[in-house]
Amino acid sequence: MKNKFYVTTSIAYTNASPHIGFALELIQADVMARYNRSRGKDVYFLTGTDEHGQKIAKKAKEEGVEVENFVDDIVCDFQHLIRELNISNNDFIRTTDKERHWPTVVEIWKKMEEKGDLYKKKYTGYYCVGCESFLTEKDLVDGVCPNHELEPEEIEEENYFFKLSKYEDEIKKLISEDRLKIIPTERKKEILSFMDGGLSDISVSRSADKLEWGIPVPGDDNQVMYVWIDALSNYVSALDYANQGEDYEKYWPADVHCIGKDILRFHSVIWIGILLSAGIDVPKNIFVHGFITSEGKKMSKSLGNIVDPFDIINDFGADPLRYYLLAEIPTTGDGDFTKKKFVDRYNSDLADGLGNLLSRTIGLAEKIDAKFDPERSPGGEIKQKIAKVKKNVEEDLESFNFKRALETIWDLIHYTDRYIEEKKPWKEGWEQEKTIFEMLYICYTLHELLYPFMPETSEKIKHQIISRERKILFDKR
RNA sequence: CGCGGGGUGGUGGAAUGGUACCAUGCGAGGCCCAUAACCUCGAGGUCCAGGUUCGAAUCCUGGCCCCGCAACCA
Numbered sequence: 130m131k132n133k134f135y136v137t138t139s140i141a142y143t144n145a146s147p148h149i150g151f152a153l154e155l156i157q158a159d160v161m162a163r164y165n166r167s168r169g170k171d172v173y174f175l176t177g178t179d180e181h182g183q184k185i186a187k188k189a190k191e192e193g194v195e196v197e198n199f200v201d202d203i204v205c206d207f208q209h210l211i212r213e214l215n216i217s218n219n220d221f222i223r224t225t226d227k228e229r230h231w232p233t234v235v236e237i238w239k240k241m242e243e244k245g246d247l248y249k250k251k252y253t254g255y256y257c258v259g260c261e262s263f264l265t266e267k268d269l270v271d272g273v274c275p276n277h278e279l280e281p282e283e284i285e286e287e288n289y290f291f292k293l294s295k296y297e298d299e300i301k302k303l304i305s306e307d308r309l310k311i312i313p314t315e316r317k318k319e320i321l322s323f324m325d326g327g328l329s330d331i332s333v334s335r336s337a338d339k340l341e342w343g344i345p346v347p348g349d350d351n352q353v354m355y356v357w358i359d360a361l362s363n364y365v366s367a368l369d370y371a372n373q374g375e376d377y378e379k380y381w382p383a384d385v386h387c388i389g390k391d392i393l394r395f396h397s398v399i400w401i402g403i404l405l406s407a408g409i410d411v412p413k414n415i416f417v418h419g420f421i422t423s424e425g426k427k428m429s430k431s432l433g434n435i436v437d438p439f440d441i442i443n444d445f446g447a448d449p450l451r452y453y454l455l456a457e458i459p460t461t462g463d464g465d466f467t468k469k470k471f472v473d474r475y476n477s478d479l480a481d482g483l484g485n486l487l488s489r490t491i492g493l494a495e496k497i498d499a500k501f502d503p504e505r506s507p508g509g510e511i512k513q514k515i516a517k518v519k520k521n522v523e524e525d526l527e528s529f530n531f532k533r534a535l536e537t538i539w540d541l542i543h544y545t546d547r548y549i550e551e552k553k554p555w556k557e558g559w560e561q562e563k564t565i566f567e568m569l570y571i572c573y574t575l576h577e578l579l580y581p582f583m584p585e586t587s588e589k590i591k592h593q594i595i596s597r598e599r600k601i602l603f604d605k606r
Numbered sequence: 607c608g609c610g611g612g613g614u615g616g617u618g619g620a621a622u623g624g625u626a627c628c629a630u631g632c633g634a635g636g637c638c639c640a641u642a643a644c645c646u647c648g649a650g651g652u653c654c655a656g657g658u659u660c661g662a663a664u665c666c667u668g669g670c671c672c673c674g675c676a677a678c679c680a
Contacts, residue, residue: 142680179680252678288678319610323675326609332678356680392680399677419673456629457618463673470617470630477630481643489640496639532619536628543629546644555639565639605641 134165134172135380139388139396140179140224140363143203144188147210148428149466150389150421152438153454157418157531158387159216160455163581164526166217173380175367176211177222178204179360183335186342196342200225210438215447215584222367224344224359233366234359235347240407241358246292252332253285289334289352296402297328304397309411311397312529313461316390316417320397331399333357361400365409383412385529390417416529419463421454436466448583449475449603455582456535472606482542483575484602487590490568491599493554499562501569501594511567514544515574522578531582538578545571569594 138158141151155176162174180200189199204223211218224230241247301324303309304317311317334352337345344359346352362370364386368377388396396415404411420427423434441450453471456478458464494500506512518541525534545568554564576590589602 139680144680182680184680293677315611319675322610323677326676329677335678355678357678360680390674394675394677395680459619462612464618473617473630476641480641485641485643487640489644491640493639536619539629547646549639550637550645553637553639599640601641603641605643 132170133380133384134162134170135368135383136161136165136172136174136385136387137364137383138176139386139392140177140222140360141207142182142185143178143180143200143207144182144185146203146206147438149436149438149454151207152210152214152450153418153421153458154387154389155211155214155216155218156451156454157416157460157529158385159214159218160526160531160581161385161387161416161529162217163584167580171379173220173368173376174218175220175222175364176216176218177220177363177367178207178224179356179363180204180223180225181343181359182356183340183342186340197225213439213442213447214451217584220367222363224363229369230363230366231344232371233369234344234354234362236371237362237365237403237407237409238347238354238358241291241403244406244408246295246406247289247333248292249287250290250330250332251285251287253283286336286339288332288336288355289346289349290330291333291357291402291406293330293399293402294328296405297324299405300324300328300398300401303401303411308413309397309401310414311393312414312416316393316415316461320393323394324398328398328402331357357395357399358403361395361403364400364412370409382410383414385414385416386412387416387418390419393417416461418461419459421458422463422465424467425465441471445475446585448586449479451583452479452535455531458532460530460532475603476605478539480603480605482539483579483586486542486545487572487575487593487602488599489549490565490572491593491597493565494569494597495599496555497562497565499565499569500597501573502566503573505566505570507563507567507570511548511571514541515571519574519578526581535582538575541571541575541578 136158138151138154141147158174158176162172166172178200185200186196189196192199200223208221211221222230238247300309301321304311304321304324311320333355334346334349335343335355337351337353340353340355343353343355346354364383365377365381368374368380370377370381386396393415401411421436422428423436426434428435438450449471453466453474457470457474458466507515518537521537522534525531525537549564549568552560552564554561554568572590573594576587576594579590580587586602589600592598593600
């Protein structure tokens with residue numbers, strides 16, 4: 130099973146339409162999937178939606194729609210985004226899927242219970258009737274709920290707790306030894322230092338009358354599972370863990386969970402605890418990306434600076450957005466989206482850089498009637514340069530360094546422009562044909578290298594080289 | 607208060623303690639195959655103050671600033 134690659138995104142919470150941050154995550158996971166597929170691996174690429182929870186039930190009620198219809202609509206939006214972005218996932222799991230998802234969740238719950246890791250405990254919390262939820266002490270302002278200005282009631286509730294503390298040492302060990310590798314290492318440090326504070330048990334259920342929209346606890350109708358076991362289990366439910374299905378046998382453990390920094394703790398601590406308790410292998414890597422700001426500020430409705438991925442795709446297409454998010458945003462850090470930076474990148478890198486290089490190449494090939502011959506390959510300097518670039522890009526992709534991989538590819542583009550200037554293939558001479566062939570060959574290499582990042586553009590480049598039809602790749606804006 | 611990460615030209619990134627590099631943006635020149643593109647040259651930088659060292663972006667101390675976390679918040 131060495132030749133498989135299982136990559137997941139986090140599952141999106143269906144309380145609102147997709148956000149550009151989720152687009153980033155999908156795109157990064159897609160690069161991993163496409164790259165590994167092109168290397169001949171058997172790739173399973175999962176994404177999906179997390180649809181339970183009181184927040185969603187409440188929002189549906191506010192809008193006066195059935196909660197099922199409410200989530201269906203939002204799921205539709207997410208699936209639309211996935212299509213528009215050219216994401217190559219082969220599966221999509223929904224936590225409301227009673228056939229595929231629920232049996233696994235129930236199975237995991239039972240395994241944890243058998244292990245003696247679940248127990249009931251009374252819990253006292255501040256319940257705000259207005260919010261219809263528990264508030265923590267720090268939510269309170271002068272002892273009242275800031276939204277409703279009501280003094281919360283102290284309510285005692287009995288819930289199931291998971292003995293997470295029991296697995297503290299084991300989780301720490303897995304992470305520090307990189308058997309569960311957290312990328313980048315800053316995040317690994319962050320989580321290890323968090324765990325130094327000690328882990329306490331977490332509550333994993335809610336009373337059914339507070340949280341009706343969820344998966345019932347097996348054997349206890351008064352309790353509904355809280356998000357942890359429900360949502361995180363998607364990574365194995367999609368593979369049919371409940372029946373120890375073929376896919377589970379073949380693809381688990383996951384090679385990479387691609388997530389945002391906000392949910393690192395849940396994945397590297399709680400999820401791992403759940404897996405250890407249920408006796409399931411742990412994933413190999415957790416890849417953590419940052420957040421995207423808009424015009425330097427956190428995106429928010431009140432600021433009106435929300436970036437809608439659909440607007441950009443409609444205007445420019447998927448590849449320019451993919452390129453921007455991969456090349457401009459630091460791969461594991463926070464980054465900024467502004468229309469100006471986006472258009473600058475688009476013009477200088479895509480239109481003037483890549484597009485223009487292809488255009489001059491095809492132009493010259495037409496002029497002397499040169500044809501691309503895949504059997505023929507260049508020697509000397511060009512051969513070495515291409516080999517080096519390919520090797521570096523490969524290394525960058527293996528280590529999830531998408532931005533650097535693109536920088537390496539663009540280095541080849543700049544290099545080629547310089548090479549053309551030096552060889553002046555528009556002038557007749559003994560080197561003319563050779564140089565133009567080298568240009569074609571480099572463009573063909575670019576098509577291969579760019580495939581994981583910009584699949585549509587990659588295909589267009591290949592087509593132009595083979596058909597020798599010159600077309601503008603990216604219109605200058 | 608605490609814990610963690612971080613501050614490199616206007617912007618985004620690189621740099622085993624050893625000439626600060628790349629891209630973009632800006633200024634000047636060149637070229638004419640190409641999408642007013644491309645090439646060359648130039649200006650511009652290590653948050654601040656100390657310290658260690660022959661030598662610091664890198665190591666240490668203090669300060670300022672940014673980000674994340676502080677567990678029932680998806």
